[in-house]
Amino acid sequence: MILTKESVNKIREKLQQYPKPKSAILPALTVAYRQAGYVDEGIYKEISKIINVTTVEIAEAATFYTLFAKEPRGKYLIQVCHNISCALLGADSLIGYLQEKLNIKIGETTEDKMFTLVTVECLGSCSTAPVMQINQDYYERLTKEKVDQVLEDLRSKA
Amino acid sequence: MFYSPVRTNAAEVAKSDKLHLFRYVEDPEQVKIEKFEEHGGYVAWKKVLTEMEPVQVIDEVKNSGLRGRGGAGFPAGLKWSFVPKDSPKPRYLCCNADESEPGTCKDRVLMERDPHAVIEGMAIASYAIGCHQMFIYIRGEFAHCADRMEKAAKEAYEHGHLGKNIYGSGFNLDMVIHTGGGAYICGEETALLNSLEGERGMSRIRPPFPAVEGLYACPTIVNNVETLASVPHVINHGADWYKSLGTEKSSGSKIFSLSGHVKRPGNYEVELGFPLKKLIYDEDYGGGILGDKKLKGVIPGGSSTPFLTPDMIDINLDYESLVEGGSMLGSGAVIVFHEDTCIVWIIKRLTHFYRHESCGKCTPCREGTAWLEKLINRIEDGQGKPGDVEKVEEICGNILGHTVCPLGDAAVMPILSTLKLWRDEWQYHIDYGKCMVKTDFEFK
Ligand SMILES: Cc1cc2nc3c(=O)[nH]c(=O)nc-3n(C[C@H](O)[C@H](O)[C@H](O)COP(=O)(O)O)c2cc1C
Ligand code: SF4
Ligand code: FES
Numbered sequence: 001m002i003l004t005k006e007s008v009n010k011i012r013e014k015l016q017q018y019p020k021p022k023s024a025i026l027p028a029l030t031v032a033y034r035q036a037g038y039v040d041e042g043i044y045k046e047i048s049k050i051i052n053v054t055t056v057e058i059a060e061a062a063t064f065y066t067l068f069a070k071e072p073r074g075k076y077l078i079q080v081c082h083n084i085s086c087a088l089l090g091a092d093s094l095i096g097y098l099q100e101k102l103n104i105k106i107g108e109t110t111e112d113k114m115f116t117l118v119t120v121e122c123l124g125s126c127s128t129a130p131v132m133q134i135n136q137d138y139y140e141r142l143t144k145e146k147v148d149q150v151l152e153d154l155r156s157k158a
Numbered sequence: 159m160f161y162s163p164v165r166t167n168a169a170e171v172a173k174s175d176k177l178h179l180f181r182y183v184e185d186p187e188q189v190k191i192e193k194f195e196e197h198g199g200y201v202a203w204k205k206v207l208t209e210m211e212p213v214q215v216i217d218e219v220k221n222s223g224l225r226g227r228g229g230a231g232f233p234a235g236l237k238w239s240f241v242p243k244d245s246p247k248p249r250y251l252c253c254n255a256d257e258s259e260p261g262t263c264k265d266r267v268l269m270e271r272d273p274h275a276v277i278e279g280m281a282i283a284s285y286a287i288g289c290h291q292m293f294i295y296i297r298g299e300f301a302h303c304a305d306r307m308e309k310a311a312k313e314a315y316e317h318g319h320l321g322k323n324i325y326g327s328g329f330n331l332d333m334v335i336h337t338g339g340g341a342y343i344c345g346e347e348t349a350l351l352n353s354l355e356g357e358r359g360m361s362r363i364r365p366p367f368p369a370v371e372g373l374y375a376c377p378t379i380v381n382n383v384e385t386l387a388s389v390p391h392v393i394n395h396g397a398d399w400y401k402s403l404g405t406e407k408s409s410g411s412k413i414f415s416l417s418g419h420v421k422r423p424g425n426y427e428v429e430l431g432f433p434l435k436k437l438i439y440d441e442d443y444g445g446g447i448l449g450d451k452k453l454k455g456v457i458p459g460g461s462s463t464p465f466l467t468p469d470m471i472d473i474n475l476d477y478e479s480l481v482e483g484g485s486m487l488g489s490g491a492v493i494v495f496h497e498d499t500c501i502v503w504i505i506k507r508l509t510h511f512y513r514h515e516s517c518g519k520c521t522p523c524r525e526g527t528a529w530l531e532k533l534i535n536r537i538e539d540g541q542g543k544p545g546d547v548e549k550v551e552e553i554c555g556n557i558l559g560h561t562v563c564p565l566g567d568a569a570v571m572p573i574l575s576t577l578k579l580w581r582d583e584w585q586y587h588i589d590y591g592k593c594m595v596k597t598d599f600e601f602k
Contacts, residue, residue, distance in 0.1 A: 017332075017334045018334065019248075019291070019374060020355065020356075020374060021356075022355055022356030022357070023336075023354060023355055023356050024356070025356035026336070026337065026338065026339055026353065026356060027336065027337065029339065030298065030337050030339075034301075053356070057356070060357075060358060061339075061356055061357065061358060062339075064339070064341065064358035064359060065298070065338070065339025065340055065341055065359070066339070066340045066341065067298040067299070067338070067339045067340030067341075068339060068340075082507070083260045083461075083507060083511055084260050084261065084418075084457075084461055084493060084504060084507050084508060084511075085260065085261055085417035085418055085493055087507055087599070088417075088418045088419055088493070088495055088499065088599060089418070089419075089599060089601065090599040090600055090601025090602075091599075091601070092599070093598075093599060093600050093601045094601045097601070120299075120340075121258070121260070121342065121511050121514060121515065122258060122259070122260040122261070122262075122342075122461075122511070123299055124257045124258060124262065124263045124265075124266050124297065124299065124300065125162065125164075125263050125266070126260065126261050126262065126263045126415060126417040126423075126491065126493070127164050127165065127263050127415050127416060127417045127423040127424050127425055128162060128163060128164045128263075128423070129417060129418075129423070130601055133299060136301040136302065137302075138162065138302070140162060140163055140164070141163060142601065143601065143602055144601070144602060
């Protein structure tokens with residue numbers, strides 16, 4: 001069992017809100033993903049038992065949505081927006097800076113499993129570009145100084 | 159709790175008796191129900207529920223001229239009136255909070271800072287269409303907005319604005335907060351409904367339209383966050399008042415998300431019909447172009463709308479003027495870029511996005527955006543061959559108007575507009591094997 005009792009309860013609670021159990025697939029995946037940092041076959045099976053929807057149906061949905069990573073990643077998933085408003089304010093240079101600082105390329109995870117770096121589409125934060133999201137949190141109007149600070153804070157928190 | 163540092167014109171709005179959406183968004187207490195109520199919140203909801211018939215609410219919103227703020231600008235009241243009166247099935251309301259159109263970041267501010275206004279608007283719309291269970295579909299990345307909406311909904315239940323027998327009227331209403339999985343296409347209303355049903359987020363063929371057969375094959379209304387947040391103001395001040403704002407055919411106010419190369423990017427609520435130039439240059443709004451460089455172009459309504467050149471920006475921000483001026487109001491996301499920006503580089507970004515977000519249901523969009531991406535990358539990279547620009551144009555023509563949902567058109571309209579407006583720059587890439595302007599934006 002990967003899902004904690006708390007997650008299972010949250011999923012059960014969500015399930016009750018919908019007229020049809022299939023609607024609870026995304027909320028269940030969200031709960032699982034927020035807890036485990038990824039979702040996979042094993043997790044689909046666990047969810048399947050809770051919401052009574054087949055594993056195939058859950059997998060079918062899960063594979064459509066990019067938000068749910070399908071394998072474990074670093075403790076902190078750094079998602080940098082490379083869409084237009086951010087690109088106009090130096091997103092490429094920000095991505096380069098992060099690659100250099102973390103000594104990894106896009107899609108890779110640092111050796112100590114602390115950070116994974118990915119690029120994403122518009123995060124809905126265009127008027128405070130450039131922007132990145134680390135796990136659930138947004139970091140906006142980024143500067144080199146801010147990036148340094150954020151990474152340092154996360155490292156010292158770990 | 160998390161709060162975006164985005165700039166708003168709340169101070170200006172507070173001084174105006176015409177603007178309301180942003181009145182309290184700089185007040186950190188506004189997220190709490192006590193403050194919201196103190197500021198006149200839920201008064202419209204109570205009035206609707208205790209004094210008005212559903213059809214009166216629909217008529218009021220119809221007469222106000224309020225149009226959808228999610229992109230298409232469809233009249234809200236008219237849409238509500240399409241819900242069949244005699245259907246024995248349950249009806250549903252879905253608030254569209256997927257906000258993923260590049261450049262757009264306004265609905266987020268409303269959810270983060272005035273979540274009860276969204277709930278109140280949703281409740282009124284629900285009553286109007288006879289819905290007893292309303293949903294808000296929030297893009298998965300906005301986890302903090304979902305948390306905030308959850309909290310606000312809980313408060314609304316506790317204060318008797320949601321739940322059973324609200325205000326003793328006998329009307330029951332429940333609210334479900336639903337989060338997505340990171341797919342732009344789920345903002346398209348039929349894909350949203352599939353996603354809400356636990357399916358892959360693919361668009362449905364219309365008809366049937368959602369108002370007749372939507373969520374779980376029941377009559378369903380999908381409205382944007384901002385559209386719904388505007389509804390309480392229509393009720394509070396009346397249709398005539400709302401109609402008096404803005405222009406004749408574009409009534410009311412609208413939030414514009416200003417981004418890109420301006421000095422003061424931010425979210426600004428203005429009356430429809432506001433001059434685009436003023437939004438970009440006025441000290442109280444955009445404050446002019448970054449580094450006082452020369453303006454090169456503007457995307458006025460989000461990344462899916464045709465571009466404008468500097469000689470086209472003497473235009474007002476309302477649905478009609480923008481169409482007349484060669485573009486669209488869209489979601490109200492104004493993206494500004496200056497002279498150091500390569501036009502093909504912008505298109506490369508956007509085409510990558512649309513290819514990535516195509517749901518794959520129809521061939522012209524699925525295959526077409528993939529070809530476009532390959533070709534455009536090649537051109538931008540200086541490897542384009544003679545005839546490539548024409549090929550881009552041809553592929554665009556094969557997509558335009560030939561797809562199940564508007565994402566296909568959204569992908570090609572911006573491209574076609576740049577082919578018209580900056581043809582020489584496209585051709586330059588072929589003739590000289592490089593960009594005419596080198597794009598290299600440093601972040602500091
Ligand atoms: C590809 C695509 C993405 C869309 N994304 C959104 C969105 O994020 N938010 C939104 O409100 N409408 C979006 N729309 C428009 C919706 O389909 C729908 O028209 C709108 O939610 C209706 O609400 P309104 O009438 O209040 O604007 C999108 C449309 C398309 C074709
Ligand atoms: S136009 Fe694109 S996004 Fe829309 S249904 Fe067709 S493939 Fe899907
Ligand atoms: S373009 Fe980066 S957040 Fe919208």
